[in-house]
Amino acid sequence: MNEDIKFILDSTRESMEKAIAHLEKELVKIRAGKANPSMLSSVMVDYYGSQTPLNQVSNVNTPDARTISVQPWEKAMIPNIETAILNANLGFNPMNNGEMVIINVPPLTEERRKQLVKQAKAEAEEGKISIRAARQEANKEIKALEVSEDLEKNAVIDIQELTDQYSEKVDVILEYKEAEIMKV
Structure with missing residues (x-):
């Protein structure tokens, strides 16, 4: 694989990792029933x-x-x-x-729990937006490279696989947080 493409893939993975880390940090701030x-x-x-x-x-x-x-x-x-x-x-x-x-720390009402789940979903969507932005940036960089069409196509496919992988991570993190918030 071309070194430039490998570098772009690595930096894209790093950007997506940062998006996940940021999401986790933001979700910790959302209260889930017990004092923290x-x-x-x-x-x-x-x-x-x-x-x-x-x-x-x-x-x-x-x-x-x-x-x-x-x-x-x-x-x-x-x-x-x-x-x-x-x-x-x-x-x-x-x-x-x-x-x-x-x-x-008062116990959460059902209504408040639903608000917190909405807030968590909004944070998760922000995470996905960051991941898609990293994908878009990587695709732009790949297109700017002077490489063969096959290499370019394979790189774009790899980037899409990364995007899907990290989007799934966001879904799993959100699912866990939702369960934590809704648990009485």
Whole structure:
């Protein structure tokens, strides 16, 4: 196989892997019933005038399946952390006991579960769009090469096989996440 074609295939595979990794990262943020420290990963706290991720000013844990505890490294940060959690609009109602912020994660309603499944499907579609964009870019690069028609056709077929393979991965990941969200 032509070296240029091999390079294009490898870079396409890498792009598709990145799309899968991004999808998985985004799906972790979608809540699936039980408490998870990553639910607060988008929370930014005002730390002496600069916006800082919550996990850089405190220790975030899940003592049980329905509770998230946020132990700030400085007690003076408790009100800022509570405000940041409320402002993040995650649907949580933080409480503090003077030592730490405690969040009770309410069980999901059926309606909320359906919304979260929709959100997961939208993320999966974004992943597939990225994969198709990588395919389109690779096909463009193949066409730009000065290679025989047979090599070009085979390369396009290989790229399509890669695309199908990664699209199936997206479907499997989505299926797993849907099951996780809908499990009561």
